[in-house]
Amino acid sequence: MRVLVTGGAGFIGSHVSRTLLAEGHDVTVLDNLSRGRRDLVPEGVAFVEADLANEAATEQALRGHDAVIHLASFLEVAVSVAQPVLFAENNIVNSVRLLEAMRRAGVGKIVFSSSATVYGVPKSLPLRESDPLGMQANPYGATKVAVETFLGVYRTRYDFDCTIMRYFNPYGPNELCEPESHAVPNIVRGMLEKRPIPVYWQGQQLRDYVYVEDLARAHIAPLEQSGFHVYNVGTDIGTKVADIIETVSRIVGYDAQIDDLGERPGDVEASYASSEKLRMELGWAPQVDLEEGLRRTIAHYRERLGIRE
Numbered sequence: 001m002r003v004l005v006t007g008g009a010g011f012i013g014s015h016v017s018r019t020l021l022a023e024g025h026d027v028t029v030l031d032n033l034s035r036g037r038r039d040l041v042p043e044g045v046a047f048v049e050a051d052l053a054n055e056a057a058t059e060q061a062l063r064g065h066d067a068v069i070h071l072a073s074f075l076e077v078a079v080s081v082a083q084p085v086l087f088a089e090n091n092i093v094n095s096v097r098l099l100e101a102m103r104r105a106g107v108g109k110i111v112f113s114s115s116a117t118v119y120g121v122p123k124s125l126p127l128r129e130s131d132p133l134g135m136q137a138n139p140y141g142a143t144k145v146a147v148e149t150f151l152g153v154y155r156t157r158y159d160f161d162c163t164i165m166r167y168f169n170p171y172g173p174n175e176l177c178e179p180e181s182h183a184v185p186n187i188v189r190g191m192l193e194k195r196p197i198p199v200y201w202q203g204q205q206l207r208d209y210v211y212v213e214d215l216a217r218a219h220i221a222p223l224e225q226s227g228f229h230v231y232n233v234g235t236d237i238g239t240k241v242a243d244i245i246e247t248v249s250r251i252v253g254y255d256a257q258i259d260d261l262g263e264r265p266g267d268v269e270a271s272y273a274s275s276e277k278l279r280m281e282l283g284w285a286p287q288v289d290l291e292e293g294l295r296r297t298i299a300h301y302r303e304r305l306g307i308r309e
């Protein structure tokens with residue numbers, strides 16, 4: 001299949017592109033490199049440097065493709081609070097521009113990167129796709145809900161095949177967030193650089209950490225589906241941030257220093273998935289456990305930061 005990956009020069013997109021290639025697909029990455037890096041696009045993948053805001057360029061890039069995996073967006077929650085208009089434009093309006101360009105180019109299949117954030121504060125755990133969407137605490141989450149809703153419109157009106165993937169907490173090599181706002185890169189980098197690790201809620205929050213290569217594999221089977229589908233992508237295991245710190249500390253052989261930042265309003269206390277639907281319907285299951293995933297992530301950051309044993 002000929003697949004166009006928006007945001008394919010970013011963290012998750014780089015792994016998705018590599019996985020698609022390995023599965024024998026023809027892959028084009030479209031990315032404006034606002035966050036992504038050209039060198040993260042794997043060899044053998046066609047690259048188009050374009051902004052989704054440019055509908056004509058997107059339409060031209062789309063011609064001849066069978067499907068789109070749409071990952072391009074901004075994602076730093078704190079920035080979304082400071083600049084909601086920027087997020088609404090890049091994440092919502094540019095997604096609608098992409099859908100319109102797809103319609104004109106005759107490409108009617110899309111897989112979209114959504115997030116567990118759409119559930120808001122969980123009423124029960126694990127979170128299931130049948131749970132209602134919750135009130136959003138920041139503009140980033142609101143953009144995911146909005147794009148999910150637009151996909152429903154394109155399904156209803158134009159018969160698009162749409163798959164919504166609600167990621168839990170992806171981690172692994174190639175993560176770009178600077179400054180790091182995600183727990184795993186924060187902990188791994190802090191520990192390797194022997195800096196105190198900023199920790200909220202004394203590390204007691206529960207999250208569902210999914211290794212990025214496992215997450216990337218979850219995008220393959222939906223390409224064969226038609227209709228409208230929603231899947232959680234997580235490991236179904238809730239892990240405390242404190243446990244990540246302990247594991248990384250053991251692997252690196254260094255006692256972590258903690259910078260206790262207390263409580264952070266708006267944070268969800270616990271969130272983890274039921275990925276049963278993805279397992280049952282598409283046969284996906286995570287293969288890399290947390291210990292192994294952290295080892296690989298640490299090895300990546302050692303290389304990237306030039307820090308040896």
Ligand SMILES: NC(=O)c1ccc[n+]([C@@H]2O[C@H](COP(=O)([O-])OP(=O)(O)OC[C@H]3O[C@@H](n4cnc5c(N)ncnc54)[C@H](O)[C@@H]3O)[C@@H](O)[C@H]2O)c1
Nearest residue numbers: 007009010011012031032034035036051052072073113115
């Ligand atoms: N990383 C996470 O923890 C996480 C969790 C849940 C959902 N997601 C979603 O997964 C997707 C990928 O996230 P990521 O962590 O790989 O982010 P990332 O920043 O590494 O990658 C996003 C890519 O999109 C590109 N991009 C942004 N706006 C663009 C535009 N207008 N035109 C073209 N390219 C554009 C950036 O240059 C970047 O390469 C996003 O939609 C994100 O919201 C990520």
